[in-house]
Each structure stands twice: as structure tokens, then as C-alpha cells.
Amino acid sequence: MCSGRVDLAHLFRAFSNGMDGVFIGGCRLKECNYVTHGNYHALNLVLLSKRIMEFIGLNPDRLRIEFMSSGEGNLFARVVDEFVETVKNTGPIGISEGINPETLRLNLKALTRLIPYLRLVESERLRGHFETLEQFKAFYASAEFERLFKELIADRLTISQIMTLLKEKSLSTGEISEMLGLSPSDISKHLRSSARQGLVRYEEDEKRFALAGVE
Numbered sequence: 001m002c003s004g005r006v007d008l009a010h011l012f013r014a015f016s017n018g019m020d021g022v023f024i025g026g027c028r029l030k031e032c033n034y035v036t037h038g039n040y041h042a043l044n045l046v047l048l049s050k051r052i053m054e055f056i057g058l059n060p061d062r063l064r065i066e067f068m069s070s071g072e073g074n075l076f077a078r079v080v081d082e083f084v085e086t087v088k089n090t091g092p093i094g095i096s097e098g099i100n101p102e103t104l105r106l107n108l109k110a111l112t113r114l115i116p117y118l119r120l121v122e123s124e125r126l127r128g129h130f131e132t133l134e135q136f137k138a139f140y141a142s143a144e145f146e147r148l149f150k151e152l153i154a155d156r157l158t159i160s161q162i163m164t165l166l167k168e169k170s171l172s173t174g175e176i177s178e179m180l181g182l183s184p185s186d187i188s189k190h191l192r193s194s195a196r197q198g199l200v201r202y203e204e205d206e207k208r209f210a211l212a213g214v215e
Helices: 008-016 038-055 073-090 101-113 115-124 133-140 143-168 173-180 184-196
Strands: 022-026 063-067 200-203 208-211
Touching: 008 022, 008 038, 008 101, 008 115, 022 038, 022 073, 038 063, 038 115, 038 133, 038 143, 063 073, 101 115, 101 143, 101 173, 115 143, 133 143, 143 173, 143 184, 143 200, 143 208, 173 184, 173 208, 184 200
Parallel strands: 022 063
Antiparallel strands: 200 208
């Protein structure tokens, strides 16, 4: 299967199912067996996914992509062994990052709900058109990418996380802040915006927020 068939849903479904690491192997860049050059798409997707993982508190080293030819069996074996060792040293997903299992489950659920939007953003605004691995990495480490990430993804993902938490039960600003590892002022900003849109309501007696229309 072409590595270009890899989708965000595949990657984060694996993590949602408790996998501690995901490895993707593709043809060498500029040596794609298909006219689509899907390995460039896979590289773009992996670098974006690593930044998303950082945002929700997961170690990006849990995801790796490598490019090699079908005749490089020794290289494949060495790279896979290295990755397995990296994952073992990193430890169980969530636990080694200090994330409560329930919080991790809800964060990944919130991320999954946002995947259709993320696909669109990746395709239209964040798909790099570079020639080398170094150029891709430079773009994803740049201030320009970070600006685009904050503008297009960060707030959307935070709101999705908040909505997912409130779907489980009503919560205070402080409780949401603690669960997501964000400042109370940032959470308050998103809650006010969501309340104006009619997505959440404030329960005065309980001093908590709940999803609008949920009793």
C-alpha cells in the first residue's frame, strides 16, 4: 500500500486503541512507485501529527516515518528495532507523559471529532511543497508554521476538547483548566465564545459550565 494512503484517522485510531507507537515506512522521496508521490503527503501528515501530539501532551517520538527501498531489508530491520527501543524507553502512552488515562481518552476523542476539519486544513493551507526532508522539517519548525497552527488548529482543538469534556459532565473553569493543562484565562475565553454561540451554558447554582440543551 502506498504510504500516501495513510490518514490522520489511522494514526490517532491506533493511539486511541492503546498503541504506544506508530511506524510508517515509505518509498524514498523522489522514488515513488506512483505518479501521486504519496510519500510526500505521508511526510507532511506525520510532521503535522507530531505537532498535534505535542499540543495534547503526547511525546511526538511515538510517531516515526522512514523512507527506504524494497531492497533495503537490513535498513528496515535496523530502523524498526531502533523505533521499538525508543517506544519501550518512552513507556506506556499517556502514563509516561503524566496524563490521566481518562483525560487522554477524552483528548483523543476530541481530536478524532476534528479530523474532517484537520484534513481540509492540511490539504488547503498546511501541505508543504518541498523537495527534501530537511526543507519539510525546516518549515514545520518555523515561526510561520507555528502561526498557522495557532490560527487554524489550536483554538479549534481546544474547543473540541472542552466540548468533549462537557459532554461527559458539567465542569468548572478551573476543572477544565486542570484537565487540559491550559490557563484558566484561556479556558474562560473559549467558554465565553462558546456561550455566545449557544454551545454551552453556565449553571449559576453549581458554578459550572454544561453543554447547552443538556440537563
